[in-house]
Amino acid sequence: MTGAILTLNAGSSSLKFRVFRRTDLALLARGAVTRIGGDTELRASLDDGEETVEALAQGSDHGAALEALLAYVGRHDDGWTVEAVAHRIVHGGTKYLRATLVSPQVLADLEALVPLAPLHQPHNLAAIAASRRFIGDAPDIACFDTAFHAGRDPLFTHFALPNEFFDKGVRRYGFHGLSYQWLAHVLQHEHPRIFAGRVIAAHLGNGASLCAMREGRSVDTTMSMTAVDGVPMGTRSGAVDPGAILLLKRTYGMELEDIEDLIYNRAGLLGLSGKSNDVAALLADGTAQSRFALDFFAMRCAQAAASLAVALGGVDAMVFTGGIGENAGPVREAIVRHLAPLGTFETLVIPANEERMMAMEAIALLDGSGG
Template identity: 35%
Template sequence: MQVACFDTTFHSTIPKVARLLPLPRRYEERGVVRYGFHGISYSYIAQRLAQIDPELATGRTIIAHLGSGASLCALKDGKSLETTMGFSALDGLMMGTRCGAIDPGVLLYMVQEEKADWRTLVQTLYHESGLLGVSGVSPDMRVLREMLAKDATSAQSVQIAEALSLFVYRIRQEIGALTAVMGGLDGLVFTAGIGQHDAALRQEVCKALSWAGVMLDDAANQSHDAIISTPDSRVRVRVEPTDEEREIYLSVLTVFSGCEGRYAPLTSFRKTC
């Protein structure tokens, strides 16, 4: 037996109007719609919230999956209502080497003025953009912060600082959009490599969200506590590690739960998970 776990499945609850792209209908017929990604990670966090924080699990919560790939998911009543990635994993937030959402006119410029073919577009947009492209140095947030700490005055450092600022700006921008879609915000969850470990980034994002009711506990944030918002914050802010491999494993066990014979040991082991 083979089991496929799709990274898009969790977003199947997104309303049709949010899935449509403003293109001729023939593209929709060919499957060119917004699918969303990082669904396995979001599914894990949603199930985790149901266990440790039912209020957020059933409220209006934004999950920020911030790593080399990055996206946000608006979770309402435990289901995906909207997400920042769309037809491809190139959409949405600025990432390590991916550009995220940009004006399509830029692509026309590259084709018309630089005579770029599709291979050049793929290489540029997927592998040479994002933090790497803007900083001119590295796609790794840790490397960029270390370099900036050593020298904050060189021309290279200016580019690094701009890359970090743009990364944070895009996150704040998309959080604002998702908050509007949900009609408010009850919770914000940071996860994945950058979201879980970069206290400075969490601070930069949260400090700009006071309008939404976010109040950050600086000490809790620096020590990477599970809850990093103040007790009187209208929005609860959490830091939670994701585990996509575990979520895939549990999904496979769910499929096997109706099987007998050689799959029985797997289904019985599920009770310990």
């Protein structure tokens, strides 16, 4: 039997997976369970292209989604067996700086970080709980989106608050680290000259952030304590004046839960356009409101990139990834156009592959060369 690594990326209503052969990271199977909690569906394919679409019971939860996923793997494997499950965990705090074997203590620590990533962390942990029920002895390995940004200069990790709050964890962590780690890996092996220079990486999708990198290390990034900060996103607001949040509470009487729902689920491109968080739909729509939402997004991304250029002392290249970064040419062009005052720099598009990065981290840990 050939050993395999299963990667899981759990969201609020989806569970994405890939299966990689351990020896050479060949992709054996991929897919996702979508609309968890509603009209749940499994859509998966093998490396030969054979696709399966399967309806699950109405209202299936993450446990049922993983059970269906594993049943698919069991039916369609070709002599391989899952030796480890690598989970994307959005928040590792200050304690978890590399891929880590999951233990009861690790789970307790990650549970305590739920308030810092309420949109993601509970679902990441639900996938671990489901994995432990259905997979048996294969170890669970947590791979962290915050870990890539560890070790930055204190200039880029503090808020302008008294130090006692920094000591309590009120600090800038940074996210999308698995995506940036993959970009650094690709640059090092395929574009070594750019890798050694001053790089601004833009992970632009329904979640969006930018990162200043030098020689594969994070110097600064736009997201901070939570994954709602920084540039606007599909449904998340990005940076908002803290005074505006206080106004919503004090003057307009909004409850904290309603404010949280606003900035996480009803803002960003959706809130600005009043129509959609899908960039392709907004580009096709072409109305003034849709154009404004896209123009606002491009301007804020460019302003963030300019700020990161200051942190780097200039910019040699800008790398785009993520659903918007890879597929929305007009948005990329608008961002680069706004950055003309910075002079000329190279631009690249590199497809995101957090799952492969997770598998690589898991293998390194299992082989004793990581964590």
